[in-house]
Amino acid sequence: MNSAGSVTVLELGDLTLPALWLRDACGCDQCRHPGTGQRLVGSARVARLFPDTAVTRHEVADGRLTVVFAPDGHRSTFDLDWLARNAPGRAARTADQSERGRVLWTSTDLPAGPPRVAWDAYLRSPVAMATALGAVSALGVAILTEVPARPGMVLTVARTFGFVRETNYGALFDVRIEPNPTHLAYTGAELAPHTDNPYRDPVPTVQLLHCLRTAGEGGDSVLVDGFAAASRLRDVDPAAFETLTRVWLPFRYDGPMTILTARAPLITLDDEGAVTQVRWNDRALQPPDVGPDRMAEVYRALAAFAAVLEAPDLAVSPRLAPGDCLIFDNTRVLHGRTAFQPDPAGGGRHLQGGYVDMDGLRGTLDLLRRDGGGARLVPTAPPPSGVPVARTARAAAPAVAR
Ligand SMILES: [Zn+2]
Known part of the structure; x- marks a missing residue:
């Protein structure tokens, strides 16, 4: 698949990918430090620099999505498997310490006591x-x-x-x-x-x-x-x-x-x-x-x-x-x-x-x-x-x- 056309939300199969989020999630060497993996361009900076960013071109090949952004022509590549797990609305919330995702128990659930x-x-x-x-x-x-x-x-x-x-x-x-x-x-x-x-x-x-x-x-x-x-x-x-x-x-x-x-x-x-x-x-x-x-x-x-x-x-x-x-x-x-x-x-x-x-x-x-x-x-x-x-x-x- 190879397509041109400027969109602020990229629909890709059953994935809904806002351009701003994609730009924010970019893992290229300019956006993340290659050695430490820490972010060089954070969410707030993306929001200030590119509030109206759009995807001008995208291509899917070899299990990867490549997108080009307006206005600066920045190019990002994403693993489709990673996107399937982490796209907005899909990811488990990072560092979620709440009851959601935990296993609640009563005495009948632990008849032999704790593991x-x-x-x-x-x-x-x-x-x-x-x-x-x-x-x-x-x-x-x-x-x-x-x-x-x-x-x-x-x-x-x-x-x-x-x-x-x-x-x-x-x-x-x-x-x-x-x-x-x-x-x-x-x-x-x-x-x-x-x-x-x-x-x-x-x-x-x-x-x-x-x-x-x-x-x-x-x-x-x-x-x-x-x-x-x-x-x-x-x-x-x-x-x-x-x-x-x-x-x-x-x-x-x-x-x-x-x-x-x-x-x-x-x-x-x-x-x-x-x-x-x-x-x-x-x-x-x-x-x-x-x-x-x-x-x-x-x-x-x-x-x-x-x-x-x-x-x-x-x-x-x-x-x-x-x-x-x-x-x-x-x-x-x-x-x-x-x-x-x-x-x-x-x-x-x-x-x-x-x-x-x-x-x-x-x-x-x-x-x-x-x-x-x-x-x-x-x-x-x-x-x-x-x-x-x-x-x-x-x-x-x-x-x-x-
Ligand atoms: Zn980047």
């Missing part, structure tokens, strides 16, 4: 690693089993896919009964399902909890898919859902040496109304500081969401064994535990936790998927623990190939 991958396989096999990280991305949760039950190993796990986020609780924190607790987590009290640190800005996105010792009785983990809960609230009480997406509420932590405050909605939506984040933490949420006229509405919405979150069919309750490392999306999955007693013989339930940023997890997963099973996992510089850290070896290639 489990053995630590040894995870370290040796890119496929096993992608399985575990893919579960955290899609379901919001996975468990690595048989991670050596040694203090500090939670940081070794964290460093396999990201960088440890240090907070006032330290690079890692010990969850066990302490004589003078600064936090309810450091007692044997039941903790209702919650997301961690809603008073932080930004909140920690990936959380790890590594089990070193279990309690004799109790101390079971409780997990709830916050996206599934928000989705149910939207179905059963749309007004309450709407309120919790619109009203920003105050969160606060007052510690001996630390004060942390943030304002945020309990349910965050993206530009198409899809849920992207849930914050739920009864201990950190402060009395609403909205006007008196909205107070009843806000309390009613809080009660409605609390009722949904307590529905027994939403909760999954895995009992962590020593060596299990729970990895979950703290912007989505609520976690809690049943009550437990201190062990009179000493010891007793002991977890170590830590935080990592979600971009590290998703980026590692994207690398594993792009490089497939052929990705070579190699040790980088040894972390303090001396245990090798798996990283994919290949350098980043340009983001688009066409």
Whole structure:
């Protein structure tokens, strides 16, 4: 096919290709740096320089589309396969972190609890690693089993896919009964399902909890898919859902040496109304500081969401064994535990936790998927623990190939 004729929207088979978008998507050496793949001419510059651009000529040959643009005669070539996947209206939204495209779950969907991958396989096999990280991305949760039950190993796990986020609780924190607790987590009290640190800005996105010792009785983990809960609230009480997406509420932590405050909605939506984040933490949420006229509405919405979150069919309750490392999306999955007693013989339930940023997890997963099973996992510089850290070896290639 070879055709001339100036169009601002090129119709090609079942593809609708606006000229402005094609020009913006050009991957030639003038438009993208050939070495880094980074853009030399960005969308805003295209919009300012060529607002009325048109395709004056196009040609399809050998699975590629070549177009020539007015007014400057710039020429671009596109892979037709790439266009079929990425044309406007077809592409999966890049970096979509919303409920769209995730797998929402209730207890019946995970009868055996979260997906489990053995630590040894995870370290040796890119496929096993992608399985575990893919579960955290899609379901919001996975468990690595048989991670050596040694203090500090939670940081070794964290460093396999990201960088440890240090907070006032330290690079890692010990969850066990302490004589003078600064936090309810450091007692044997039941903790209702919650997301961690809603008073932080930004909140920690990936959380790890590594089990070193279990309690004799109790101390079971409780997990709830916050996206599934928000989705149910939207179905059963749309007004309450709407309120919790619109009203920003105050969160606060007052510690001996630390004060942390943030304002945020309990349910965050993206530009198409899809849920992207849930914050739920009864201990950190402060009395609403909205006007008196909205107070009843806000309390009613809080009660409605609390009722949904307590529905027994939403909760999954895995009992962590020593060596299990729970990895979950703290912007989505609520976690809690049943009550437990201190062990009179000493010891007793002991977890170590830590935080990592979600971009590290998703980026590692994207690398594993792009490089497939052929990705070579190699040790980088040894972390303090001396245990090798798996990283994919290949350098980043340009983001688009066409
Ligand atoms: Zn170009």
